[in-house]
Amino acid sequence: MIDANRTLRALGRATIGAACALGGLAGCAADPRQDYSFRPTYRTDVQSIAVPVFRNDSFEFGLESRLTAAVLQELRRTTPWKVVGQDAAQTVLTGTITRVELQRLSLTQTTGLSEELAVRVTVNFGWVDRRTGQVLEQRRDFTGVGTFIPARGVSERIESGQNEAIAVLARDIVAELRGDW
Secondary structure, eight states: OHHHHHHHHHHHHHHHHHHHHHHHHHTOOSSTTTSOOOSOSBOSSOOEEEOOOOEEOSSOTTHHHHHHHHHHHHHHHHOSOEEOOTTTOSEEEEEEEEEEEEEEEEEOTTTOOEEEEEEEEEEEEEEEETTTOOEEEEEEEEEEEEEEOOSTTTOOOHHHHHHHHHHHHHHHHHHHTBOOO
8 A cells, every 4th residue: 555655646746747848848939039949049051160260460479279279169069060171161250369458457555566457359250151152140349358367476377368268259259150049
């Protein structure tokens, strides 16, 4: 009798769980503005993308290859698209680093020297469908910011701030390639 009660309770919980799951699916709409959606967030008409090395119009040597590598890594990690060479790609993402700026965030009270700095990296990028020539996405003055602490005791190098800004930019650039919600 005790085992039968346990079985009935377990069966009841399973039935309620299944009913909730089915009810949740039935409430999902194809249009995400109406309700939930299970449609992919990235374009399904694109299967491949190429990313040539970004141009660098700033005076910060080497950022272009680091940003390109970060974008490629983010594309492989978060999108269903295959990263291929430019000749084989359906789409091409190109970009230019236009500015790299340092901004003082705080000063030490005793010496007046910079305690924390921000590195602001600004890019322009465009994503073009090679099959049609259509511009799929284009942004100007797209910015990523990273911080570092050059002050005594911590003495972080500027590269740590640059790496943070590059990571932010790579994540945000790839996020901009998502389809319309």
